[in-house]
Amino acid sequence: MKNQKLxxxxxxxxxxxxxxxxxxxxxxDPFTKECLKYGIGCVELKCQLVDL
Known part of the structure; x- marks a missing residue:
């Protein structure tokens, strides 16, 4: 998809x-690759799953 300026x-x-x-x-975190927060709103699977 091309980027177009309107x-x-x-x-x-x-x-x-x-x-x-x-x-x-x-x-x-882009440098450490560790989850900064957890929840279903995260893209990463490891950050979506909360271990109890």
């Missing part, structure tokens, strides 16, 4: 951007 486009807010990406967020 002349009359408007900037989306945080809620609208999140809905485009599917509502998931990256929960790992």
């Amino acid at each position: 002349q009359n486009g408007k900037k989306l807010n945080k809620k609208q951007l999140k809905s485009i990406t599917g509502g998931k967020e990256i929960c790992t």
